Amino acid sequence: MSVIYFITTQDIDTFQKKLQETLFNAVTMPFPLLFDKRYAALIDTDYLKFTLPAECLTPEFYRYLRELSLQWQFDFFIKPQPLPVNGIIAFDMDSTFIAEEGVDEIARALGISTQIAAITQQAMEGKLDFNASFTRRIGMLKGTPKAVLNAVCDRMTLSPGLLTILPVIKAKGFKTAIISGGLDIFTQRLKTRYQLDYAFSNTVEIRDNVLTDNITLPIMNAANKKKTLADLADQLNIATENIVACGDGANDLPMLQHAGTGIAWKAKPVVREKIHHQINHHGFELLLFLLKMNYNATRLAGREF
Numbered sequence: 001m002s003v004i005y006f007i008t009t010q011d012i013d014t015f016q017k018k019l020q021e022t023l024f025n026a027v028t029m030p031f032p033l034l035f036d037k038r039y040a041a042l043i044d045t046d047y048l049k050f051t052l053p054a055e056c057l058t059p060e061f062y063r064y065l066r067e068l069s070l071q072w073q074f075d076f077f078i079k080p081q082p083l084p085v086n087g088i089i090a091f092d093m094d095s096t097f098i099a100e101e102g103v104d105e106i107a108r109a110l111g112i113s114t115q116i117a118a119i120t121q122q123a124m125e126g127k128l129d130f131n132a133s134f135t136r137r138i139g140m141l142k143g144t145p146k147a148v149l150n151a152v153c154d155r156m157t158l159s160p161g162l163l164t165i166l167p168v169i170k171a172k173g174f175k176t177a178i179i180s181g182g183l184d185i186f187t188q189r190l191k192t193r194y195q196l197d198y199a200f201s202n203t204v205e206i207r208d209n210v211l212t213d214n215i216t217l218p219i220m221n222a223a224n225k226k227k228t229l230a231d232l233a234d235q236l237n238i239a240t241e242n243i244v245a246c247g248d249g250a251n252d253l254p255m256l257q258h259a260g261t262g263i264a265w266k267a268k269p270v271v272r273e274k275i276h277h278q279i280n281h282h283g284f285e286l287l288l289f290l291l292k293m294n295y296n297a298t299r300l301a302g303r304e305f
Contacts, residue, residue: 007075089246095266164283
């Protein structure tokens with residue numbers, strides 16, 4: 001049997017009734033629809049557990065659920081195999097670990113956000129070569145005082161749910177990393193602030209307290225993000241199936257596809273089309289459902305996680 005978890009911001013009873021009726025009318029199932037209402041105490045969330053024969057979990061059924069989830073704004077996850085009590089979880093930084101795009105925020109502080117944000121958007125959608133777009137944007141930011149960079153970093157906001165899930169991840173022995181195509185002045189401060197184990201990104205020289213356009217090669221592009229994750233896992237003797245990676249942009253795709261569990265976080269369409277696991281409508285607390293970290297399922301009357 002296979003299990004699917006459904007998480008919604010709607011009233012759980014209303015959602016269950018609506019989902020049951022919709023699936024009953026839209027999908028031919030050779031069995032009753034088995035829904036079980038549950039509660040995740042650690043993240044204070046009601047959810048539905050849907051059990052079905054594995055042979056019914058077809059690509060067509062998955063696509064139907066994905067389309068429905070975008071229309072109704074719910075998240076769902078197919079129950080994974082349990083991970084061990086160690087592994088590695090890697091996050092992209094911009095628009096993933098943090099809510100903002102770091103380079104765009106520097107541009108905003110300088111009053112040139114419109115020009116740079118357009119380049120960033122196209123690069124994240126896979127419409128521009130990442131190396132060329134990064135070099136161009138850094139050239140436009142040349143001369144930015146270090147004090148401005150520090151102020152931008154101080155204003156960065158952690159993506160929802162990370163403060164909840166990071167202690168759980170660490171308690172289970174997972175190593176944590178940021179692997180970013182952004183700037184190391186940001187990733188290193190975030191690593192220290194949130195006590196992460198590793199941070200990898202682009203180094204751009206700061207000389208006389210001013211940002212230059214001298215970029216240390218190689219640029220952390222899509223291929224190098226994947227290589228960095230693979231090399232780190234090898235260094236730590238962590239099997240590929242025990243790697244979790246989260247990202248939102250086209251330059252994250254190779255890293256997400258390499259990981260045993262790749263997660264598209266509120267991602268660009270090109271990423272959502274290719275990555276099975278997605279968080280589109282909630283926070284990172286939903287990683288709990290994907291990591292399947294050593295909990296015993298109980299009915300709603302009890303407590304789970």
